[in-house]
Amino acid sequence: MPRNEINIPDKVEYISILNEDGELDKALEPEIPEEFLLRLYRTMYLARKFDERLLSLQRQGRIGTFPPISGQEAAHLGAAAALLPADWFVPAFRETAAEIWRGRSLESVILYNNGFNEGVGIPEDSNDLPISVPVGSQILHAVGLAWAARYRQTDAVAMAFFGDGATSEGDFHEGLNFASVFQAPAIFLCQNNHWAISYPRSKQTRSKTLAQKALAYGMPGIQVDGNDILAVYAAAREAVDRARSGGGPTLIECVTYRMAVHTTADDPKRYRSEEEVEQWKKRDPIARFQNYLIDKGVLSEDKITGLDSKIGKEIQSAIDRSEEQMKSLGNPIDMFEHTYAEIPPYLKEQKEAFARELAEKGKEEDHG
Amino acid sequence: MAKMTMVQALNLALQQEMGNDDSVILLGEDVGVDGGVFRVTDALIDQFGDERVLDTPLAESAIVGMSIGMAVYGLKPVCEIQFSGFSYQNFHQIENHAARFRWRSQGRYNVPMVMRTPYGGGVRALEHHSESREVYWAHTPGLKMVIPSGPRNARALLVSAIRDPDPVIFYEPKAIYRAFREEVPEKEEVIPIGKSQIVREGQDLTLIAYGAMMRPTLEAAVTLKEKHGVEAEVIDLLTIAPLDDELFVQSVLKTGRAVVVHEAPRSFGAGAEIITRLMEKAFYYLEAPIERVTGFDIIMPLFSREKAYLPDAQRIVRAANKVMSV
Numbered sequence: 158m159p160r161n162e163i164n165i166p167d168k169v170e171y172i173s174i175l176n177e178d179g180e181l182d183k184a185l186e187p188e189i190p191e192e193f194l195l196r197l198y199r200t201m202y203l204a205r206k207f208d209e210r211l212l213s214l215q216r217q218g219r220i221g222t223f224p225p226i227s228g229q230e231a232a233h234l235g236a237a238a239a240l241l242p243a244d245w246f247v248p249a250f251r252e253t254a255a256e257i258w259r260g261r262s263l264e265s266v267i268l269y270n271n272g273f274n275e276g277v278g279i280p281e282d283s284n285d286l287p288i289s290v291p292v293g294s295q296i297l298h299a300v301g302l303a304w305a306a307r308y309r310q311t312d313a314v315a316m317a318f319f320g321d322g323a324t325s326e327g328d329f330h331e332g333l334n335f336a337s338v339f340q341a342p343a344i345f346l347c348q349n350n351h352w353a354i355s356y357p358r359s360k361q362t363r364s365k366t367l368a369q370k371a372l373a374y375g376m377p378g379i380q381v382d383g384n385d386i387l388a389v390y391a392a393a394r395e396a397v398d399r400a401r402s403g404g405g406p407t408l409i410e411c412v413t414y415r416m417a418v419h420t421t422a423d424d425p426k427r428y429r430s431e432e433e434v435e436q437w438k439k440r441d442p443i444a445r446f447q448n449y450l451i452d453k454g455v456l457s458e459d460k461i462t463g464l465d466s467k468i469g470k471e472i473q474s475a476i477d478r479s480e481e482q483m484k485s486l487g488n489p490i491d492m493f494e495h496t497y498a499e500i501p502p503y504l505k506e507q508k509e510a511f512a513r514e515l516a517e518k519g520k521e522e523d524h525g
Numbered sequence: 526m527a528k529m530t531m532v533q534a535l536n537l538a539l540q541q542e543m544g545n546d547d548s549v550i551l552l553g554e555d556v557g558v559d560g561g562v563f564r565v566t567d568a569l570i571d572q573f574g575d576e577r578v579l580d581t582p583l584a585e586s587a588i589v590g591m592s593i594g595m596a597v598y599g600l601k602p603v604c605e606i607q608f609s610g611f612s613y614q615n616f617h618q619i620e621n622h623a624a625r626f627r628w629r630s631q632g633r634y635n636v637p638m639v640m641r642t643p644y645g646g647g648v649r650a651l652e653h654h655s656e657s658r659e660v661y662w663a664h665t666p667g668l669k670m671v672i673p674s675g676p677r678n679a680r681a682l683l684v685s686a687i688r689d690p691d692p693v694i695f696y697e698p699k700a701i702y703r704a705f706r707e708e709v710p711e712k713e714e715v716i717p718i719g720k721s722q723i724v725r726e727g728q729d730l731t732l733i734a735y736g737a738m739m740r741p742t743l744e745a746a747v748t749l750k751e752k753h754g755v756e757a758e759v760i761d762l763l764t765i766a767p768l769d770d771e772l773f774v775q776s777v778l779k780t781g782r783a784v785v786v787h788e789a790p791r792s793f794g795a796g797a798e799i800i801t802r803l804m805e806k807a808f809y810y811l812e813a814p815i816e817r818v819t820g821f822d823i824i825m826p827l828f829s830r831e832k833a834y835l836p837d838a839q840r841i842v843r844a845a846n847k848v849m850s851v
Binding site for chain 1: 550576579581582584586587589590591592593594595596597598599600602617618621622626627628629630631632633634635666667669690691719767768769770771802
């Protein structure tokens, strides 16, 4: 019996369009209207400033623990920018710039990070899912949404976000397999930020890339410089167009870096070096995009200064509004809402007993 | 009316609901061409095509996770997990997401899906094919947990489950899939989820059971009357969660005595909750300590010993006589 090589004709490409200095590969430059480029820049800038402000609020004890996004703005925003509003956006929990792009308010982020689930309430006209904490589990929902969108003969697609750690989860593999078997119009967007809390990408898998895992499921996989928003956008656009036109799912690996902590409860000094972080600072996605826009003549130092002051005010007013809003959200009885369409009898009894307890407590405090 | 087995009655419910509503989609392992390993979905693929009846790759988490996505979109997926013993591979999808989407999205999304799965012993099967773990689901806020006990109520409950706006875990007692036939009307019939039923009236003692345990419980009620002169009232829970305590509390206020029967392990089983509700709502009317007849707190034995494990009429009669003797 012969021992022959099986010819698997697939390959994995890597795309980078802007280098670390913001210099452009003209041949690959996607055609993006100026206004759209500026909106992207503004959203990245806002998301970064907001992230920094949230970190300081957390350190002051004014919000709870949260997962910062600094360094990953291009990876998730560039991908989400390739979606239409009617497409399904299926986040993990480190996609704040994309959520802002899709219309999520800053105050809702603050509310959520202050322990109010009112902060992930989704507007009626939005096709965005609330954040999903159990790693990788949301990937399957995108498959179901994408399948359903096609069943209903719409041209909507679904895009699921997750990190490098999620590619070790069973749901990642099951999700990619199902999407490919059913040719669901789904895009799987991996933000490979190199660290799953303390566990490095190099140990997460022996695969050379995460993108190549797509090949085992019979779908295209592509690796992208995740700190280059033009490259991410171009790759996502291609995948979205393919899905929309019936060409099935794609896995995109955005190679990026988590510049800050995993969450504010984490101390990265325990597992990674300052030198590594310094190396990645040089590849900052915002600085790179900024240089490109300045070279292109659509952005200037003056405009940036103006934007900086506007964004500062926007963030401050969101903080003020959220603090105002939280004053009316204190009633713990609200925690009984939205468990079922209709509250079952025994739960109603529990809610009523709790209401009596609250009333009695109120009286005791009045007299105390 | 046609006389049907539970398998045929469930098939009728699916067929009619799929005919009524094109948002009803079936998916699972072997549910299409094969018609399900127990044939509950038999021939539905011929009538509705492979766009509505999806044979899936072998992955429980993906079957449920994909169903959740479909349901969030607004479809009404009915997925089948081939045996409840394999549903732990999708437990996290139900607990982390199906049960929580309504709450997490502040009411913007709901998950109107049904997870059908056969449960329980008595069919001489392999390991993982015989256990009863309904309380895992019943303990999870946001879920509904339904267990029919015969062809007619299985059909009526499955129709309600498909139409329910919240996720429903639908346990099918495989021991009685084909054990007996009942008249099942062709015309639509529903039983509301969250309502139990009195299936035999009596004033001396209340027997509370569900699923495959209804048969030995009813058999015990006959023996109690014929051999011991005891008139037992028998309640079929039908829904485990949200638990309808009104009917069994009313019954115990009248009888003052109760026995709870389930094949699931004893500790922290449905019986523990039922008895607690009786303590809360009927304590001063109790004439005797409540007994429970249940499985033991052990791994469900392989089939050579499963008869010894499963509660039977004799064990229920013995417990009832103990309660009556006080």
